[in-house]
Amino acid sequence: MGYDLEMEFAVPSYQRFVLVTTDRTVVNDGKYKELQDGSTLYLLQNKDQVLPVATEENINFVPHYNTLIESGTFEYFAEGQKSLPCALAELVDNALSATAKNTGVRTIEIQLLFDRTFGKPAVVVLDNGCGMTSKQLNNWAVYRLSKFMRENSTFESERDAYVRPDPVPRSLNSDISYFGVGGKQAAFHIGDSVRMISKPISSPDVHELVLSKEEFQKKEQNKEDVFKGTILNRKPGDYSHVTSSERFLHEVIKEETGRDSFTAVVITGVCPEHIKYLKQDFSEWTRQLAHIYHYYIHGPNGNHKTDNSLGSNVIPQIDILVTLRDKPSYSMNLRKVEDDLQTLYINSAVDTFEFKVKTSEGGTVDGVLRYHPFLYDKETYPKDLNVLQAPVEEDDYENESGTMNQARGKRDIFECFWNGRLIPYTTVSEFDWCRRPNKSVLPAECYSRFSGVLFTNDKFRVNASKQKFMDLELKLKNKDTLFTPVSNVQKASKGRNIQKEFTQWLQNCNSQFDKQVKFLGFIKTVERKDL
Amino acid sequence: MGYDLEMEFAVPSYQRFVLVTTDRTVVNDGKYKELQDGSTLYLLQNKDQVLPVATEENINFVPHYNTLIESGTFEYFAEGQKSLPCALAELVDNALSATAKNTGVRTIEIQLLFDRTFGKPAVVVLDNGCGMTSKQLNNWAVYRLSKFMRENSTFESERDAYVRPDPVPRSLNSDISYFGVGGKQAAFHIGDSVRMISKPISSPDVHELVLSKEEFQKKEQNKEDVFKGTILNRKPGDYSHVTSSERFLHEVIKEETGRDSFTAVVITGVCPEHIKYLKQDFSEWTRQLAHIYHYYIHGPNGNHKTDNSLGSNVIPQIDILVTLRDKPSYSMNLRKVEDDLQTLYINSAVDTFEFKVKTSEGGTVDGVLRYHPFLYDKETYPKDLNVLQAPVEEDDYENESGTMNQARGKRDIFECFWNGRLIPYTTVSEFDWCRRPNKSVLPAECYSRFSGVLFTNDKFRVNASKQKFMDLELKLKNKDTLFTPVSNVQKASKGRNIQKEFTQWLQNCNSQFDKQVKFLGFIKTVERKDL
Numbered sequence A, B: 001m002g003y004d005l006e007m008e009f010a011v012p013s014y015q016r017f018v019l020v021t022t023d024r025t026v027v028n029d030g031k032y033k034e035l036q037d038g039s040t041l042y043l044l045q046n047k048d049q050v051l052p053v054a055t056e057e058n059i060n061f062v063p064h065y066n067t068l069i070e071s072g073t074f075e076y077f078a079e080g081q082k083s084l085p086c087a088l089a090e091l092v093d094n095a096l097s098a099t100a101k102n103t104g105v106r107t108i109e110i111q112l113l114f115d116r117t118f119g120k121p122a123v124v125v126l127d128n129g130c131g132m133t134s135k136q137l138n139n140w141a142v143y144r145l146s147k148f149m150r151e152n153s154t155f156e157s158e159r160d161a162y163v164r165p166d167p168v169p170r171s172l173n174s175d176i177s178y179f180g181v182g183g184k185q186a187a188f189h190i191g192d193s194v195r196m197i198s199k200p201i202s203s204p205d206v207h208e209l210v211l212s213k214e215e216f217q218k219k220e221q222n223k224e225d226v227f228k229g230t231i232l233n234r235k236p237g238d239y240s241h242v243t244s245s246e247r248f249l250h251e252v253i254k255e256e257t258g259r260d261s262f263t264a265v266v267i268t269g270v271c272p273e274h275i276k277y278l279k280q281d282f283s284e285w286t287r288q289l290a291h292i293y294h295y296y297i298h299g300p301n302g303n304h305k306t307d308n309s310l311g312s313n314v315i316p317q318i319d320i321l322v323t324l325r326d327k328p329s330y331s332m333n334l335r336k337v338e339d340d341l342q343t344l345y346i347n348s349a350v351d352t353f354e355f356k357v358k359t360s361e362g363g364t365v366d367g368v369l370r371y372h373p374f375l376y377d378k379e380t381y382p383k384d385l386n387v388l389q390a391p392v393e394e395d396d397y398e399n400e401s402g403t404m405n406q407a408r409g410k411r412d413i414f415e416c417f418w419n420g421r422l423i424p425y426t427t428v429s430e431f432d433w434c435r436r437p438n439k440s441v442l443p444a445e446c447y448s449r450f451s452g453v454l455f456t457n458d459k460f461r462v463n464a465s466k467q468k469f470m471d472l473e474l475k476l477k478n479k480d481t482l483f484t485p486v487s488n489v490q491k492a493s494k495g496r497n498i499q500k501e502f503t504q505w506l507q508n509c510n511s512q513f514d515k516q517v518k519f520l521g522f523i524k525t526v527e528r529k530d531l
């Protein structure tokens, strides 16, 4: 059965005409049926007739669903590095933001449900934060809808614009959401389906939203709107909608009734390679997460193993718990990680030098240098176990100057934290004032015995996967950028010269802490009382 | 005037009820008017009543328009580097793909229209490639719609799936489109509005589509569909729709009548900082583009300034022309750039060593090493002018072994090209077989006198902004990866040992080309006939 195009368009049959698409494909009876509603067609005397007047054709260019699915595929990779810790970090970021206003303990649980008796493998990230209303959950799903332009209420009267948090030491403000991409990017990097389950404070309802690659594909095939979906609103504890392949959810959902608010991110379709990595390299990626969130976990002074007075009992406690449910199961608190690089730096340091940086654009940075002395026969500068760092290239050729490359070596001095969270692929090599001057009286080795940390606020920009700063070093090395030493006695006094105070500090450290025993030939046996 | 909610919902007035949103906001008469069509509401006995049954709420989560606008903001940045050459490169990529099947000269023009007498400042990239049908132009605008999943015809019968091009030397296959993001990302990185003008081969029509930030914002404010737009179909040469602020388009459009097919990308809203950079650092960014496309411009053997026999007159010629229309105007062909790093490498090399690499997954790589000899009193290894490379860190301390760090120094050996196009931020340091063995008879300096290039096909993955390979080094260093030397006499013979042949080559280079004059104390005057 075909359409009679001549009749359809009421063209007298003595008149020659063709019906073409805007691409000048001739539409014959067969093709006419294939056309979609809203197609623009031309009725012309011949296929190549020049358009007598310009025409407008309506089009639709909604981004492809790969915008959600693929955004993380490539972005978390850095040559030779594993991408999963960075993806999990996005979910921890969100949980930290969500628990920022908690009055009690802030709990973030990363559960790896790999025991097949519970159903298919799943990665769950659960927090006891503020949760999301259904409107907020809807907004969560909108790619690139950042907090700066979000309307979180249906009603204009109830919308509140984003409020920048007050400055806090080390910029540990928990405000680590920025671009509106992290959660989606991370979830689809880890698996191919994500179920968000959330209950906002003082609401009786739990909201659920599932996004899945399969669903997207099905909708595309059926020419349905890919970005239409449904939120399930239900009472807490009700798991009647959960199929047996996801029966691990029963437990998660049963526990809802005891919680005032929470969010659970449930990722399934986790590929076997990821599962293998998460199991086999458990200590590697937990160490990396402990490193990224070191100062959130341990407070502004970090993980001082011995000096408890430096522990931070002022800020509410943040527990990041990782549980592997497999055979056997085990569980750990990231606070217990003892070999992340910051822990090593802090505990091998004998003294610190603090400073503040201000850029002309309002960027503020807290800086800390730590001295790792030479003790008797070796450098105490920590080795870098952290594979997130680029490997230190060994020099193939013997270096004549001996010890000088053994401490920090060619590594950059500073690790960099943005709003309190490590940005793993940016390091800053040094500043003018902490470089060894040509005519220094101090031995060259001293200048490779300190490590450093920079804590910036979000006036410094990072890329959308929070892997790199965009222009930190440029901004810091700008001539208008101001460095001020901070001593404990006399906080951030102006007009003090940072190079002078730094050199003084370094000299102190060298004379006070470096204990070098040099054998220049046997003279006599000496008893050293300070050992 | 208010609605009477009781009447609206036909609730008997003796019954107490509240109307709430799914966020449990009570909807009173005032708020009822604010609701949008399709909102889900509950009629409950009190605001906090537990839902008797689960409900489903329809939502829409079309990505935010920032997906298009902001995608490039952060991604082209690398610490301290300028982002514009990389953004322009995306547009050149597209033009190279579009002209791949040209039979004559392939012309790509980058026009900087900064002379205010022509209207507002604009960046235009024009090519004489295949152009786009209106359907293809529509697809261009769909973010993340890659060539692998594109339907380029309205009719299923006329759709052709992506065909991978046949292998060619150096993988110069012009197939540099991949992710469906580049054009949009680049355009909105450069400016805030982009007009695509395109005429496909053998169509009488020109198609035009404008995307602009302002338009997106307006639509969002009016709660219209942000991703709906119109394509203008018109006859070539007709600029009646162009306003006077864009009168530079008159000329572009007038020239359409002489062209069988073309595409013009017209970017406006270029920020003053970009304009300044493009003008002031003209030679820097043109050098970088000449570097990125070196082998497309000069053919598989590159820019041999003297040996014309190596010039490639087999492949159709590619002209990349840059024109700055300002006061004064000037114009250049990127083929004329003489100081891009590849040109320097090629012309200071005295011999080359070629090899092929195959990975177990079908990845193929062409490799070239080039020897830059020591001549009389200095190394001829080129200095790196190319700021796209990370700066070579100077060692603060004197190096005792003298000359050895003066040639390549700490730089990585290999620059890496993907489908013939430089991926600027990935370099490969070395391979086992070209590292100096411990008991080598050759002087250490020889091992820092060669540079290298790797040409991969797209079995190796790069990130979506084509700045970095994801796992090139990992894959190349996999134990199943096979390296075979290629000599001109005996192409890619199997079973040959690359390390042996490489060492042989290096030894030859050293004995034949290095001309070292060492003054060990005056003995007598010698006349060297070879000088």
Ligand SMILES: Nc1ncnc2c1ncn2[C@@H]1O[C@H](COP(=O)(O)OP(=O)(O)OP(=O)(O)O)[C@@H](O)[C@H]1O
Residues within 6 Å of the ligand: A090, A093, A094, A095, A098, A127, A129, A130, A131, A132, A136, A139, A140, A145, A146, A147, A176, A177, A178, A179, A180, A181, A182, A183, A184, A185, A263, A464
């Ligand atoms: N665990 C959570 N609890 C409460 N709200 C959440 C949670 N996770 C995400 N959200 C909400 O969803 C929004 C989107 O999250 P997503 O991680 O995709 O982007 P983002 O955090 O805004 O920005 P970024 O790209 O920096 O991650 C968040 O801003 C937040 O409002």
Ligand SMILES: Nc1ncnc2c1ncn2[C@@H]1O[C@H](COP(=O)(O)OP(=O)(O)OP(=O)(O)O)[C@@H](O)[C@H]1O
Residues within 6 Å of the ligand: B090, B093, B094, B095, B098, B127, B129, B130, B131, B132, B136, B139, B140, B145, B146, B147, B176, B177, B178, B179, B180, B181, B182, B183, B184, B185, B263, B464
């Ligand atoms: N100059 C051009 N001539 C013809 N077609 C073009 C041109 N520029 C873009 N297109 C079409 O539009 C599509 C989308 O371009 P865009 O650069 O946004 O993504 P892509 O090239 O497919 O992928 P990538 O993210 O790798 O750049 C291209 O695949 C191509 O089909």
Ligand SMILES: [Mg+2]
Residues within 6 Å of the ligand: A090, A093, A094, A176, A177, A178, A181, A182, A183
């Ligand atoms: Mg986030």
Ligand SMILES: [Mg+2]
Residues within 6 Å of the ligand: B090, B093, B094, B176, B177, B178, B181, B182, B183
């Ligand atoms: Mg492209």
